Amino acid sequence: MSLLEVRDLTISFGSKKVVDCISFTLEKGARIGLIGESGSGKSMTSLAIMGLLPDTATISGSITFEGQELIGLSDREHSRLRGNRIGMVFQEPLTALNPLMRIGKQIAGPLMIHKGSSLKEGLKKALELCTKVGLPDPDRILRAYPHQLSGGQRQRIGLAIALACEPALLIADEPTTALDVTVQREVLNLINALVDKEGSSLIFVTHDLPVVSAMTENVAVMQLGKIVENASVASLFHEPAHEYSRRLISAARLAEDSFSGKGGQL
């Protein structure tokens, strides 16, 4: 049985379909990249799996996770999976942290919600998690407020929160888009290493082809709410079947060429 099976998922706001009948499956420990331009429905797909779509959205189709149907699940039942079996890392590491809560409490949050930990136990585990995500001086970090940390540090915190309960599935929604390019690489390597170590599955949402090729073996290319191509990274690069995939690849090549000085007029 697959870990996650999305079948004919359709999400619409009024008469506008933002996700149009998409299907994909994810095995235990496998990784998939969702790539597409903004408005292609990739973030809506991940929110649908989390059960966090705005209440104005209508949703149909089926999402099964660990054999459980998620569509139509009550919010209370869904919240038992969130942060516990499914973790999520957000795009903006600053705004995704409560500005008035110390980091330690924020990392301890999911442990207190799902594992019944006391604050003290949660903070102890948070200390370990900080070390795990490669943060120096974890004691100081746990006592800090978000505005006292750098973007890269905050995103590591976001990762620590998402991984606190050792989820079976990690959803990373453009986790490096808001970061400096040099920090991006470090955070990507970290996600790679941690997902490997924990044996979690990964859904990596991005608009950046080179990034996704570094993270996952399979890519689903989305455009206007549809999956237009679902292929392995290697075959996508070598023989892209869809017009939009070809454009993504040539854009990525262009950037690469201009770096290596082979020209490439923009």
Add this chain to the structure above:
Amino acid sequence: MRKAMKGNVSLIAGSIMVSITFALLILSFIWTPYDPLAVNPEDSFAGVSMRHILGADKIGRDILSQIIVGSRVTLFVAALAVTVAMTLGVSAGILIAVASRRYQSPMIYAVNIALAFPAALLAIILAAVYGASTITAVTAIGLATAAAVAQVTRRTAHGILASDYVLAAHASGASTWRIIRKHVMPNLRASLLIQASAAVSVSVLAESSLSYLGLGTPPPAPSWGRMLAGSQQYLFVNPLLAIWPGIAIVIVVLGFNLVGDGVREVFDPTLRRSDS
């Protein structure tokens, strides 16, 4: 506490003014120069002197004693009205913000209607039904202020609920109740403090005006608002009679406003100069 005070001019000045008011309140139970209600015809309109430090009114009642005892009504009304306003307003505001879309708009309409209803009108109705008293004044002021508090709370809470960190908290499996406690309330705090300090000022002023209109504390119990009302007809002959209660009201109102402002600075970690 000393660290919080350092360099925080609003907090220092505000605390001094609020302390003065509370000192008057405590003093009123221990000692007043005269019985504030004692009529003394030969002291009618006595000026500032050793005998009457702040003078005396038409029937010779000592002004200082009345100011001291008047602080009871003012602070009682302020405390009670603000408690009513904040409890009702904040819970209504948060409830509306987290309610599902279907129930939201009728509740917003209800708040807007309450908001359009002036405190004075409510006080007149209550006074007509139950007789004018401090309690009817408190109820009227509290309800009228609650609507304003609910309005501001709802909007602020709405913004907080739409933020990424609340989405992230949902993604961590937090329940609505936990999100209200851990995320909405702390981030509302700065706004609530300002609203509470503004509500103190509004209710002190409202109590004064209601007493002035005869809709608040009935005579003879001294209240700053009624002292103002009483001094009106002698304003040109004896302006000091209006100035003393006026100064008392200004000190309370300004003091609470400054404290609210100063405390907000203390609670906001991004405004804090040094850490932990």
